[in-house]
Amino acid sequence: MLMKATVSGTDVKSGSITLHNLQKRYASAMAVDDVSLSVSPGEFIALLGPSGSGKTTTLMMIAGFEMPDSGQVLLDEKDITRLPPHRRELGVIFQNYALFPHMTVAENVAYPLRMRRMPKVEIETRVRRILDQVHLGAFAARYPHQMSGGQQQRVAIARALVFDPPVLLLDEPLGALDKKLREHLRNEIKTLHKEVGKTMIYVTHDQDEALAMSDRVAVMHEGRIRQVSAPKDIYRRPADLFVAGFVGEVNLIPVKLKSGTVQGSAGETLSAPPWQDADRDATLCVRPEHLHLDTSAAGSSSGIQGRISGVTFVGDATIFEFRSETGLQLLSKVLNVSAKTMPEVGDPCVASWAANDATILTV
Amino acid sequence: MAGTMSSIATDGRPTSSLGSSSAKPTRWAWLLLPGSIFLAVLFVVPLTGLLLLSFGMPSWTLANFLRIGDAPVYLTVLRNTLQISVSVTALAFVLSYPIAYALTTGGIALRTFLLIAVVLPYFTSALARTFAWIVLLGRNGVVNQFLLELGLVSQPVTMVYNRFGVIIGMTHIAMPMMILPMFTVMSSIDPKLVRAARANGASPLAAFLTIFLPLSLPGLIAGVLLVFIYCLGFYITPALMGGLSDVMITMAISSQILEQLNWNFGAALSVVLLVAVLIILWIGSRFFPIEQLLGFSDGKLGSTVARRQMGAKILMRIGSAANALERWLPSMGGRSVPILASFLAVLLLLPVLIVAYLSFSASSYFVFPLPGYSLRNYEAFLFDTLWMRATFTSIRVALMAAGMATALGGMLAFGLSRGAMPCRGAMIALLLSPIIMPTVIVAVATYFLLARFGLQGTEFGLALGHAVHAIPYVVVIVVANLRDLDPSYERAARSLGAGSWATFRTIVAPLVMSALIVASFFAFLTSFDDVVYVLFLGIGKITTLPMRMWEGIRQDISPTIAAVATLQMLVATIVILVGTLLRRQKNT
Numbered sequence: 031m032l033m034k035a036t037v038s039g040t041d042v043k044s045g046s047i048t049l050h051n052l053q054k055r056y057a058s059a060m061a062v063d064d065v066s067l068s069v070s071p072g073e074f075i076a077l078l079g080p081s082g083s084g085k086t087t088t089l090m091m092i093a094g095f096e097m098p099d100s101g102q103v104l105l106d107e108k109d110i111t112r113l114p115p116h117r118r119e120l121g122v123i124f125q126n127y128a129l130f131p132h133m134t135v136a137e138n139v140a141y142p143l144r145m146r147r148m149p150k151v152e153i154e155t156r157v158r159r160i161l162d163q164v165h166l167g168a169f170a171a172r173y174p175h176q177m178s179g180g181q182q183q184r185v186a187i188a189r190a191l192v193f194d195p196p197v198l199l200l201d202e203p204l205g206a207l208d209k210k211l212r213e214h215l216r217n218e219i220k221t222l223h224k225e226v227g228k229t230m231i232y233v234t235h236d237q238d239e240a241l242a243m244s245d246r247v248a249v250m251h252e253g254r255i256r257q258v259s260a261p262k263d264i265y266r267r268p269a270d271l272f273v274a275g276f277v278g279e280v281n282l283i284p285v286k287l288k289s290g291t292v293q294g295s296a297g298e299t300l301s302a303p304p305w306q307d308a309d310r311d312a313t314l315c316v317r318p319e320h321l322h323l324d325t326s327a328a329g330s331s332s333g334i335q336g337r338i339s340g341v342t343f344v345g346d347a348t349i350f351e352f353r354s355e356t357g358l359q360l361l362s363k364v365l366n367v368s369a370k371t372m373p374e375v376g377d378p379c380v381a382s383w384a385a386n387d388a389t390i391l392t393v
Numbered sequence: 394m395a396g397t398m399s400s401i402a403t404d405g406r407p408t409s410s411l412g413s414s415s416a417k418p419t420r421w422a423w424l425l426l427p428g429s430i431f432l433a434v435l436f437v438v439p440l441t442g443l444l445l446l447s448f449g450m451p452s453w454t455l456a457n458f459l460r461i462g463d464a465p466v467y468l469t470v471l472r473n474t475l476q477i478s479v480s481v482t483a484l485a486f487v488l489s490y491p492i493a494y495a496l497t498t499g500g501i502a503l504r505t506f507l508l509i510a511v512v513l514p515y516f517t518s519a520l521a522r523t524f525a526w527i528v529l530l531g532r533n534g535v536v537n538q539f540l541l542e543l544g545l546v547s548q549p550v551t552m553v554y555n556r557f558g559v560i561i562g563m564t565h566i567a568m569p570m571m572i573l574p575m576f577t578v579m580s581s582i583d584p585k586l587v588r589a590a591r592a593n594g595a596s597p598l599a600a601f602l603t604i605f606l607p608l609s610l611p612g613l614i615a616g617v618l619l620v621f622i623y624c625l626g627f628y629i630t631p632a633l634m635g636g637l638s639d640v641m642i643t644m645a646i647s648s649q650i651l652e653q654l655n656w657n658f659g660a661a662l663s664v665v666l667l668v669a670v671l672i673i674l675w676i677g678s679r680f681f682p683i684e685q686l687l688g689f690s691d692g693k694l695g696s697t698v699a700r701r702q703m704g705a706k707i708l709m710r711i712g713s714a715a716n717a718l719e720r721w722l723p724s725m726g727g728r729s730v731p732i733l734a735s736f737l738a739v740l741l742l743l744p745v746l747i748v749a750y751l752s753f754s755a756s757s758y759f760v761f762p763l764p765g766y767s768l769r770n771y772e773a774f775l776f777d778t779l780w781m782r783a784t785f786t787s788i789r790v791a792l793m794a795a796g797m798a799t800a801l802g803g804m805l806a807f808g809l810s811r812g813a814m815p816c817r818g819a820m821i822a823l824l825l826s827p828i829i830m831p832t833v834i835v836a837v838a839t840y841f842l843l844a845r846f847g848l849q850g851t852e853f854g855l856a857l858g859h860a861v862h863a864i865p866y867v868v869v870i871v872v873a874n875l876r877d878l879d880p881s882y883e884r885a886a887r888s889l890g891a892g893s894w895a896t897f898r899t900i901v902a903p904l905v906m907s908a909l910i911v912a913s914f915f916a917f918l919t920s921f922d923d924v925v926y927v928l929f930l931g932i933g934k935i936t937t938l939p940m941r942m943w944e945g946i947r948q949d950i951s952p953t954i955a956a957v958a959t960l961q962m963l964v965a966t967i968v969i970l971v972g973t974l975l976r977r978q979k980n981t
Binding site: 093118189 | 885895896
């Protein structure tokens with residue numbers, strides 16, 4: 031969804047961010063380990079990972095609050111690695127919004143314009159306009175503590191956008207909110223991105239958010255980027271075991287690759303995408319919604335034999351726990367769309383999947 | 394494989410090596426410099442000088458120390474000091490625990506009342522409170538009048554100028570200092586723990602003894618330490634309320650230096666006191682990190698220390714014994730503690746309130762109840778040249794001291810909480826020591842230093858001494874406030890285009906301002922109320938308001954002094970109110 035047309039030229043800020051081999055060490059551990067990334071102008075990219083993965087540190091290095099030990103940060107081909115934060119012209123939205131408590135909403139939003147020494151009249155016009163855009167025109171004279179969480183977020187966004195930065199950095203802005211509000215504000219941010227078309231780099235540990243909002247997702251783990259792809263590819267074609275396990279549920283089946291076929295632990299042949307490489311041990315990944323448990327075909331080929339060991343009803347779906355004859359435990363998820371009778375605990379069945387729904391991972 | 398996978402871009406750009414984190418941490422640490430130099434010159438150097446004097450500089454000799462051991466008189470003084478300090482600490486402990494407990498567990502009304510009862514005396518000058526007790530306990534005092542009228546005694550009971558009076562007066566003044574650390578630790582105890590004990594079958598008494606009491610131990614230890622050290626260095630109250638057999642070491646020091654002009658021996662006595670204090674501090678620090686109490690670190694209070702002390706077996710035995718005992722105890726419906734605490738709180742407030750009451754006396758004697766009301770005592774104060782001159786002297790000195798203390802203390806607070814530096818612990822110890830060290834010692838030491846520069850007897854010299862004493866309070870207040878200041882505000886400001894100075898000017902300063910104002914009020918108050926420094930540094934040339942009161946109390950007890958004391962209490966109340974209002978305004 032690259033909305034704004036990009037004009038290549040040195041005087042127009044198009045908002046591309048490039049990271050070259052960023053490194054940051056804290057005491058005994060590498061917080062950020064050789065991170066490189068290219069963000070196109072107008073793109074919405076999420077840095078997704080568990081706590082300690084280095085995603086916030088990376089964002090702070092882009093914003094200028096942390097200095098990398100080595101590596102570069104480029105904004106539109108210009109090296110900003112050494113620039114102090116107040117000269118980078120990037121909009122930052124912090125985790126708790128960091129709205130100045132001793133200033134009104136209007137004063138908060140006017141702050142960056144004041145720092146840029148804009149004439150007073152122009153400041154007032156701009157502030158009024160952007161507050162109207164985020165539907166907070168009536169709250170201009172209020173103080174942050176008098177506003178709800180959602181309203182505070184809109185003030186933070188208005189403040190970060192009012193000086194028209196080419197890039198917006200967001201540090202887990204929805205972290206402190208409850209589920210319903212989170213979903214609502216998630217959509218607001220996404221709509222905002224469509225409207226203003228600015229580059230947005232969004233840090234989160236919530237995979238639902240990352241998948242729902244982004245053009246691309248960069249999954250980080252222990253300071254390194256494991257995979258950068260569109261949400262669909264992150265989910266359907268995880269690059270390694272960490273990504274497979276972190277984003278959504280996944281079944282991990284140890285297999286042997288032998289002369290082009292994929293063999294399970296009991297020696298049975300399993301469906302898989304074509305594999306051309308030396309014989310080796312690997313893991314086959316298949317998502318629970320792609321795992322079919324067939325009670326009628328018990329005993330037939332092309333699957334793993336076993337029994338149903340548990341049934342859990344979760345409202346819109348049913349989760350089946352499967353236990354193979356060799357002790358392998360898998361999950362299968364079936365939407366409760368029809369009233370057809372579900373298998374029960376103890377029923378023998380065969381676990382199978384479409385070849386294209388599986389991914390072979392060797393790391 | 395289907396699907397596209399964007400590649401991680403790398404081109405052949407050379408990587409440049411940069412320095413690690415931004416220079417900010419060390420830059421802040423520079424702010425520590427002015428305050429540290431000030432304290433080093435006006436605190437560390439004088440103390441070192443004192444140490445040298447005690448060894449009889451310029452010649453090395455232990456004669457002064459040996460003299461202490463030789464004359465029985467000084468051994469008696471040491472024994473008195475220990476006896477009195479232990480008694481006061483024990484009594485304060487017993488009386489303070491219920492109040493601290495009720496402060497933690499009581500309802501809003503009770504807590505507010507108790508807080509006022511603790512805080513108001515705390516901010517009233519020790520001199521005023523001592524005066525209140527003399528009025529209450531004197532031969533013609535309020536208590537004796539009551540006893541005589543009720544026919545309980547036929548003759549007035551001697552309650553002042555003896556051990557009894559000293560202990561009562563000192564306990565009253567020390568209690569807030571015992572309550573506050575207790576309360577701080579108690580309020581950090583998770584109330585769910587006691588509830589869990591009850592749910593597991595413990596009676597209220599057993600739950601208290603096995604859960605609450607051990608967890609509150611660090612606060613108790615801190616309180617006991619602080620009060621004991623305070624008692625060792627207590628001067629005003631024992632000097633005014635004690636008899637000939639109640640001479641404490643501080644009085645001996647004062648007499649040696651101010652009257653006998655025997656500096657070396659006085660210094661030796663001071664060193665003995667100093668060493669005693671340091672030993673106790675060292676012992677105490679093994680049990681309790683004092684800096685946590687004053688807000689310098691973020692560790693949870695009362696966590697593992699208490700559990701280490703009591704074996705689980707002993708606790709279980711106590712618990713089951715308490716369960717058995719509970720059946721035989723009369724139940725007061727859970728009200729026994731609030732009632733007791735309220736009673737004690739009234740005792741805390743009583744002297745203060747009675748003095749205020751008596752200040753409106755129409756006669757020049759203290760008669761209870763008052764025969765008539767008038768403002769003559771206040772007029773006597775306001776229209777008396779000497780009193781007024783003393784007041785203005787106090788104000789002048791306090792303004793100087795508060796100015797220096799706020800400026801230097803504020804910088805120290807910023808440097809300490811924002812700057813990264815190796816010997817942080819030592820820095821904190823240095824900053825806190827002026828309040829823990831007995832004031833007499835510091836005053837004596839400062840006197841020698843000022844004498845070198847001819848500053849003894851000058852108002853500026855006095856202000857310097859006061860500033861040293863006030864700086865720790867300023868630092869503690871501002872550090873606590875800075876801790877609550879979310880660093881993301883400054884980051885937000887910088888991301889929006891504000892440089893370091895602009896960030897400080899528009900964001901940090903306004904948010905810290907209320908704390909600085911409160912801190913400066915405190916500094917003003919500690920200077921305004923001080924007696925000890927004036928006695929030693931003023932050498933009779935400077936008459937501040939407390940100095941005048943001191944002389945007045947020694948000579949006679951006139952109601953005019955009651956008026957002065959009440960006015961001082963009024964000022965203290967205003968300071969507290971303004972401080973509370975400022976804090977509340979900031980939080981809404």
